Amino acid sequence: MIRDSVTFYNVLLGLHIIAVIAWMSGLLYLPRLFAYHTRAEAGSQMDETFKTMEVKLLRIIINPSMILVFILGGTLVWVDLQRLGPHFWLSPWALTKLAGILVLSGWHGFLAGARRAFAENRNTRSEHFWRMTNELPFLAAIVIVLSVTTKFGS
Ligand code: HEM
Numbered sequence: 001m002i003r004d005s006v007t008f009y010n011v012l013l014g015l016h017i018i019a020v021i022a023w024m025s026g027l028l029y030l031p032r033l034f035a036y037h038t039r040a041e042a043g044s045q046m047d048e049t050f051k052t053m054e055v056k057l058l059r060i061i062i063n064p065s066m067i068l069v070f071i072l073g074g075t076l077v078w079v080d081l082q083r084l085g086p087h088f089w090l091s092p093w094a095l096t097k098l099a100g101i102l103v104l105s106g107w108h109g110f111l112a113g114a115r116r117a118f119a120e121n122r123n124t125r126s127e128h129f130w131r132m133t134n135e136l137p138f139l140a141a142i143v144i145v146l147s148v149t150t151k152f153g154s
Contacts, residue, residue: 026062092153100144
């Protein structure tokens with residue numbers, strides 16, 4: 001069985017977790033940049049610097065790492081399906097993880113839209129908003145990680 005190839009599976013798992021770390025770090029850092037960006041006057045040098053930092057963070061770190069998380073995670077699902085069958089993915093912990101992934105992906109999309117709004121000087125959200133929502137992806141990550149490590153209800 002492919003799942004019995006410990007090296008293949010464990011390397012995949014390790015790469016999956018590394019990609020998750022990169023994705024999470026970007027999702028946590030981008031709203032922090034937005035919070036400071038709200039203080040910059042439109043057209044100022046500070047404004048332009050934040051715009052550059054935000055687009056690079058999104059295009060170089062956040063988007064590619066999300067794609068890697070999905071590719072590597074999808075491959076892990078495929079390997080698990082070979083060995084454990086579909087019922088493995090219908091257990092409460094797996095559905096909870098899926099819900100967390102949907103929250104993170106939705107938040108990613110929301111941040112990408114906000115990045116465009118800042119780039120076009122259309123942001124209307126306050127520094128307070130960006131500070132208050134900053135921990136949302138971290139809460140989702142706690143739920144996801146504890147779901148996979150405990151596999152509750154399976
Ligand atoms: C499309 C998105 C994702 C897919 C398809 C996916 C799929 C998987 C699969 C199949 C495993 C192996 C489960 C097992 O048999 O033990 C796994 C492990 C893991 N995933 Fe994901 N994952 C995704 C996103 C995430 C995210 C967003 C996080 C964290 C924020 C995460 C954290 C973890 C962790 C920590 C493990 C290791 C669990 C352990 O070995 O005990 N994953 N993932």
